[in-house]
Amino acid sequence: MAMPKATQAFPRQEFLRRLAAVKAEMERREISALVVIVPANLTYLTGYTSKSGYVPQALIVTLKDEEPTFITRKMDAAAAIHQMFVDRTRVLGYPEDLIANPAKDGYDAIIDHLLDVGCGQSTVGVEAQMLSGQTLEKFKTRAPAAKIKDFGNAISWIRGIKSDLEIGVMREAAAIADAGMRRAIEVVRPSVTEADASAEIIATLIRGANGKAGTDITGFYLCASPRTSTCHIPWTEDRFQAGSQVNIELAGVRYGYTSALMRTISIGKPSDVVRRLHDGEVAGLEAALAVAKPGATCGEVASAFNTALGKHGFTKESRCGYAIGIDWTEPTSSFKVGDPTVLKPNMTFHLMLGNWVDEDLGYAISETLRITENGVETFSALPRELFQV
């Protein structure tokens, strides 16, 4: 009895559309075989979300084949057969003796495959920023007649403009993020530990919303007094107290697609400076949303935010957002002064207004959004409040 395919988040045609876009870019760069290793790119091109990237693995996309071929540790091949849209013959498991072997590793199997399928004299694209110098050298040594060419983060740029199907999944993820934040507002109370509150919130993110479960847990940060100036500590064992401020960053995840959300909760009345910072950030958020539309640049969105926030007497040093999609951040465009990226419909961003001003003052609010035909859609239904509990 063969294992059935997993429930697919997208139809085959959607994956072929994505592959066609990647192949067009390969043709433009005169690359005939592409070695994809960035996990988010694997998810994008095949639907694969299993966590096997702790060892070498690669998806080989060629111009001549409709479906790509995945090479992974044999132990993980079954998950790829189960999850990927491709035919099972397109998943190749490499043997266990390449694991924890100082002489050879999974990249040897990947290079063997390239040589086997006749790419030894081709131009082969790689995601060089993800390869160690040692591995890059191995490609050059073992395939000396091939031309190894950096594909950069071209796939991330292709991922930047979502299909309506992807947008639908991101909306589902956003509803889960909202449910998680609503649970936070219920459970953040004096004498509750940060860990116990996080347990409740994360359980909600997994149970999901509207009958759609969260399919993974990713970056979750709960930074409460006295560490509201920090941004990436998951939680501690401390107990909330009357007067505590709690900055939360979380996300809903569906099939790898991430919708992020930040809000700040105050146990009791927030201090005046936090209230003023909140007002400035919301003004900045609304100013940013007002200019975000097709034709505007990412830099213009950042400038609008900065100007509005500045009128309230604050500045934010870090960029105020970035492209978001599979596995959270896409390493492409940012809401950052001077970023020339021109907004297009169905680009999605995390308008991330976390502001860690100094050691005594930090605050978090954000929206995950989509550029529409003539403006912007924010996915969250949560009010833009500094929640007082």
Add this chain to the structure above:
Amino acid sequence: MAMPKATQAFPRQEFLRRLAAVKAEMERREISALVVIVPANLTYLTGYTSKSGYVPQALIVTLKDEEPTFITRKMDAAAAIHQMFVDRTRVLGYPEDLIANPAKDGYDAIIDHLLDVGCGQSTVGVEAQMLSGQTLEKFKTRAPAAKIKDFGNAISWIRGIKSDLEIGVMREAAAIADAGMRRAIEVVRPSVTEADASAEIIATLIRGANGKAGTDITGFYLCASPRTSTCHIPWTEDRFQAGSQVNIELAGVRYGYTSALMRTISIGKPSDVVRRLHDGEVAGLEAALAVAKPGATCGEVASAFNTALGKHGFTKESRCGYAIGIDWTEPTSSFKVGDPTVLKPNMTFHLMLGNWVDEDLGYAISETLRITENGVETFSALPRELFQV
């Protein structure tokens, strides 16, 4: 009001002991400054567990300074000041214009620092396997008179032998793993979704055990029928059914230290073949534990397991364990035939007997263990059962 230091999991003396071991290895290799970037190594040397490794960051260890210096994105510096045992002046935040900047990145700030502190003509150690070819080239270009030398995974080898303090923390983590697995045995029932069960189990892993919270969530896998041949899928939206088999791998985490645990749950009576596989695996597990003691090699442990399992008519292709500690796997020794690593007291391993035999047959059991003065201590108090619910 300056932010206080976080509750430290270890005293200053423990961190200085670890640093002394690293510095001794640096001296042996004639390295005067070491650039540490592996997140688990940062945790080991400073107590830092904040999740800022999504951008370049490095701990600089020099022979001449007692405390190391950490260079990170400015936004993340507060968390380092809060969590690291070092003086606050030892944390340097680099400016935001190095983020999402195609021309320069955080490694430029790290190299600037090395040049500033007079290491421009020194021998500088790096963890080369973690550096892209492009970044390694940047070190060589921007510090041309320095000698850049690969430190390999020498710190991981030093981490391999734990102090009694570290063992204490791993026992706390193991109690959390047990609590999580006990919760799994309670909630895996027909018609419950995998996601809802996972929510309960993960919430338990965060709430912790014996008044000690889980301080993070790491690898969690729940692979149930019909995908018991897969090993690294977190969970799905499917509902368990009468007759379902559920393979679970989870871990308790305390301050980065991970104790992993695998068990298999059957809803109703397991099939004969699964029962026979369970019996073989437990026999193998006990055979492995019987030979694991100081002076034996990792390879001998694997051979003992394989022989005992073979007598039951099964084989396991993948290695049957690996060194474990901070952030789960240590990339050093494995319970793998031929691994020459000689066991020493306070080495810790995940004796990982997950066995994905074919598409219809997979099974999971494991123990996290410590080598004692004359044998082995397993951390889990859970029986080695195929749990029937």
